[in-house]
Amino acid sequence: MYIDSNLIYTVIKKFSNEAFQALWIEIQVQNGANITCGIIYRQHSSPERFQAYFNETIERLSHSGKPIYLI
Secondary structure (H helix, E strand, O other), X not given: OOOOOOOOEEEEEEEEOOOEEEEEEEEOOOOOOOEXXXXXXXXXXXXXXXXXXXXXXXXXXXXXXXXXXXX
C-alpha cells in the first residue's frame, strides 16, 4: 500500500497466512471522521477462511462509524 508522506496514519492491523494477506490503516482527518483503509489479497487456497475473516473484520470496523475503503 502506498501512503502519501503528507498523511498521518496508524496501522490498525497487519495479517498474513496461507489464505490471504491484509493491511488496515486509519488515516487522520483534521476536520472530519478518520478514514479506515484496508488492502486485502486473497490467495487461491482456503476461500472459506478468507470469507470468515472478511465478514468478521468488516462487521467489527463498521461499528466505528468511520468511512471504510477497501482496496
